[in-house]
Amino acid sequence: MYFGCMFCGNIWLVDWFEITNIFLSTETQLETLLEDLGLEQLYPETLSLSTILQIDKKTITDEPAKCNSDLPWYFLKKLMMVNVTARNAKRRSKCESNVDAASGKTELDFDHLFDNLHLGDMLNPLDIITALFLCSDGLVRQEMALKMSMCQFSVPLLLPNCDTKQCTLMLWALRDIVKKYRSQSLSESKGFIEDRIVLSELPMISFVRLGECSLSKSEILNKLLSNSQQYHDTFVHHDMECGDSPKRISNGLVEITWYLPCGNKNMDVFSEPVAVANLRGDIASFETQFSFLCQTSAAVFVFFDTLDSECELLTNQHHKAQIFLVGNQQSKRSSIDALKKVATKLGLTNSNILLKTKQMNDADCHKIAKHCQQCS
Template identity: 75%
Template sequence: MGTDRMGTDLERFLEDLGLKQFYREKLPLSKILEINKKTIDDEPPKYKSDLPWYFLKKLMMVNVTARKIKCTSASESNRDDPLGIDDIDFDFLDSPNEDETLNPLDIITALFLCSDGFVQQELALKMSMCQFSVPLLLPNSDTKQCTLMLWAMRDIVRKYRPPDLLQSKGFREERITASELPMVSFVRFGECSLSKSEMLNKFLSTSQQYHDTFVHHNMECGDRLKTISSGLTEITWCLPCGNTNMDIFSEPVAIANLRGDIASFETQFSFLCQTSAAVFVFFDQLDSECKLLTNKNHKAQIFLVGNQQDKNFRVDPVKKLATSLALTKNNILIKTKQMNDADFVKQLRDRVNSVVNNSQYKMSVEKMADIAQDLGIMVDENSEECQAGKRLADAITAEIQDTLKYKEQQLPLQGQIWKELTLLEKETFRLQKSWF
């Protein structure tokens, strides 16, 4: 399906957001950093076309409420006015007006699709600073293709304390795209009554602090139907700081989350099965002959996560599929009728912990690029714009390396001169140094 055809879902959506002009001529960084009346005023958005700019403004300020975006209608702004019972319009009970609310994931997807590579880097960096999940595979609902966002994540640097640095109190600081980490992915098969993303937020939150890393159904506007973000695969990182009260895992791990049914997004699912140490499949109802799970040459461990509390749940297909996949008891997690969310999350953590501690399969986002290309997934860094930027960056860093090498070569000579100075000259030098 070509992007030239008028009236596609993506084009209509971008037109509603006022972003259609940036779909081909990408949004530059200068536009985002522009200071005008809208950026100074703190008025809530009134129209759909205000939503992306409101989100951008909040995100550039590293405001963790950036994803809480919806239009404020005139009726909402006047809802506190005292009214008699005869003055109230009850029509909203029959047909509530939801036209002006959008799923935050759609707005994020639209902005990444309409931004140039440098804006995408800024978006990804600021989102990671807010502890939001970041796009790993960005879908395009028109072309039915997705893109690995390697270049977009290049600026993200994270600092953590692995177990081998606990005694020295040191930290390891790395570009996240180059970090060799085990990745654990979470996907959905068919309809699922259990909110995968909400469970992941509980899973990633400590007992002291809850944080919505992933947008979920019970968040503001999170229940709105997704228009262009189905197939979006997000990534976040769970990195230890050396404090046992705060660390969920002692080892660093990447967490990926696929939006949508894997039956509709087989390419993304295949990518995750080849890049992850483990893939957790959430479901209500399973087909014992599920070819999607049995016919793939998975490098990842497969875990089945079911919800017995759903009326469609059946045990027999789970047993047959588990036998077909040669799964152990540890690879099956069922939320029983007696199990609450806290117990379920604890068991989920135990399963992931066993993967992180025992799996030797680690991969950086850089190395994922080869797998992506083999599956027909585009890589943003392969664009001419990114390649030109990379060549310039390499040229600049090469000059820096040459300067450092020159300074290193001069050190022995400087050391010899220093040795030949008299005691009085050395003391004079120290005094002069302290003056400036």
């Protein structure tokens, strides 16, 4: 089928299922994680909808996950019920289990107490989601994407695969998502637009990271997409349950969500609908995904702490997107000089550069929203 419009009017020829792009990662990480989750027998793409919808003891009880292999089924059970707590998939610690066993009374045990401070064996929700998509067939992927969208979670757009060293464009999985919105131009008539999201003519704004960055890109995105009356965690970030656990297979994942106005000027962050993409991981390690976003987005916001004055990754790209640099750097002369050189090579103006020396606040989010509005 042909897919266009959502990516700034570009037309992409898509294979009947999905198209793949190559990126590099390690095979052992995926194998190890699938074993931890008990999904090794379901990889690749053998988890069926009939398996997920089976009714058994786990389905009708609300027992928390006791081991890592329970986590995927906990997530799927909650997701099928469109429960917004589905991503809070965390197994009970030994200390919590002992408290339950003793009816709320337990002896002081420093070993168990300090075990809870170590997150090395806790799994990042993005790893669980990535693993499930890799193990699921086409129908399950569609159902998961649909239910995640209904929960207002971001959904995979480019799915990384450490085993086959490929990245899959998830258009087939998104085909059942239908959205309804009312842009400012329709507010007077009280009309609205309802359509499959992959067929809608929406500009896309992308957010990426270059190197280490002290700003939480995903948390800023959540603030950006939430109106003043209600905050919602569309993207997983480090302050969420297990959100600061190290990612094992989900770096390289590109997530997408959609901001859809309701036609109320006092509530709408954007007056027109827009797609928002978020790349997990450093663009230096995922150049294919970064290149894809530069070719399909109206604007790409690059978050950084420091810049190399040469920075070929940015300056050598043939950008169709407008580039914005969002920095959280100290005012060191060398860093400022490097930023000037990169900005000059990219032909940027002051309006394309946002600098912050402290934690980014709501006012800075409004600045980003204003730039997004101009590009949409």
